[in-house]
Amino acid sequence: MKKIALATLLALSSLHTLAEVTVAEPWVRATVPQQKATGAFMQLKSDTGARLVxxxxxxxxxxxxxEMLMDKDVMKMNRxxxxxxxxxxxxxxxxxxxxVMLMDLKAQVKEGEQVxxxxxxxxxxxxxxxIELNAPARALNAPMKMQHGKH
Structure with missing residues (x-):
């Protein structure tokens, strides 16, 4: 009996503790023909703390x-x-x-498509x-919806 309890304890202690990450409102900005880059946007929340890598x-x-940030009076984008x-x-x-920057696009991302x-x-x-997502493509000027959901 002690061997079974010890084996169970060892097995449980070797499991990785995964952060519970909630993704809300993912979306991608639609593009015009020939455009080669766009952005993906969302809200992320981790119960235990983690990093998007x-x-x-x-x-x-x-x-x-x-990330986008101001450097003097110039907005810059950095990986x-x-x-x-x-x-x-x-x-x-x-x-x-x-x-999330999507570059070297293989085709136009059209409004309403799932990316x-x-x-x-x-x-x-x-x-x-x-974490697998399907993000709807929205027009550049589309307002951000305030729905929350777990994916």
């Missing part, structure tokens, strides 16, 4: 995590290695701020989890 989509040749997701806080990826997107979250213990 990668993203991928079959519609783009290159997908990166970016970042990871985006911190502090425990319990909503981190918003939005136009003019943090976002497959995978984001990769790294937990505090270094383990990673992939």
């Amino acid at each position: 990668a993203a991928d989509s079959p519609v783009a040749g290159v997908v990166e995590i970016h 970042i290695d990871a985006l911190e997701l502090p425990a319990g806080q909503v981190v918003e990826l939005k136009p003019g701020g943090y976002h 497959p997107l995978t984001i990769v979250v790294e937990n505090k213990d270094g383990s990673r989890q992939s």
Whole structure:
């Protein structure tokens, strides 16, 4: 009996603790013909704290995590290695701020299409989890909806 209890305890202790990450309102900005890049936006919330470390989509040749920031009087966009997701806080990826950049687009992203997107979250213990999303393409001037849901 003690051996079974010990084996169970060891098995449970070796499991990775995954951060519970909620994704709300994912969307991608629609493009015009010949446009080669666009952004993906969403709200992320991690129960235990984690980091957004990668993203991928079959519609783009290159997908990166970016930030927009002011440098003197010039708005600049930079690639970042990871985006911190502090425990319990909503981190918003939005136009003019943090976002997922889809580059080398394989075709026009048309308003109303569903864009497959995978984001990769790294937990505090270094383990990673992939979250599959289908993000609707919205027009450039479309307002951001305030719905919340878990994906």
